[in-house]
Amino acid sequence: MKPTIHHLSHIDLDGYSCQLVMEYTPYKIYSYNANYGAEVIERLNEILDVLRKSDEPSVVFITDLNLTLDEAKWLNREVERLNDAGKQIEIILRDHHGSGQECANKYEWYFLDTSKCATKLTYEYAKATFELDEPEWMSKFVAVVNAVDLWLQDEVENFEYGKVCMRLVTETRELNRVIFGDEDRKYKVALLKEAAQMVNMANANIILDEKIHALKKDFFRENDDDTLDNLATRFIVKMLGAKTDYMTIYYKGYKGFLSYGVGNTSIIGNGFLVAYPEYDFIVDVSTRGTMSLRANNQVDVSLIAKEWAGGGGHPNASGGRIQGFKEQFRYDKVKLQIENLIHAKEAVAGKLEYKAVG
Incomplete structure (x- = not known):
């Protein structure tokens, strides 16, 4: 029985390219991504939560992320405890x-080789261990990632193409990683797959540079063409609508939708309220605790902004900053903070009623 692979990787070209390589193995794979710092432990805890509920043989596969000694000790201990309890888990x-x-x-x-990028290490390990079904472009693409990640400027062709691929990842910001983690990963890997298939073309770096905008639009387009902003907005609003079961909040009888780090609230927030008129307001909270509220004549959000954060603004568009907000890497922890804030404010202010605007 093949083990299930839980693949945690970094959030740059090298990290996502490791996950692109692993797509060509015949394993069931759940993918996760993290930047350095507290997010690494958060994602590993997320994986361990899944493994505690599973009886499948599993692999915790980590690429392009170096652990501190304390993090490695903690992970090793947690996996040993699970295995002592009858699980079958391996760390790679x-x-x-x-x-x-x-x-x-x-x-x-913990395998370390400073002479190769993580994508090359993953590629070599997958060929030897994971029954890699390698497409014809893969070895060349791996060389491209290796050249730019190790900054091998003498490998001019690979290096120049790698620079464009790097920008393809760093400028792909339309989706938020916390609430759209799977979708954001699929977006980036899908774009890299398109780039990888052009790797053997003459002047591939120039061709990709000119196609980036079109590739992004192709990912978001469902029917009619439109600007990238409008296509992405419709895509995001549709995804938000699919998450209403656990992203809904209530404040003093008003129904709200809580997003985290989505941004562009004027366009996306208003688009959501038009598509889902049963909601009175939408609030988007940033990683720094700034919040942006939008309404569509159902409630005066300037009053909510004032009560929550001493903020204010217009009846249909307001904002503020939540004091003491702690950045989170999981949406459920963001929601818990906001719900605790709501309960505290309701308890202090009492059951005040807002008048609808308009």
């Missing part, structure tokens, strides 16, 4: 950052 890590040397010296599962 493939990384190239020299700062992981202490961990590599201590743990057999």
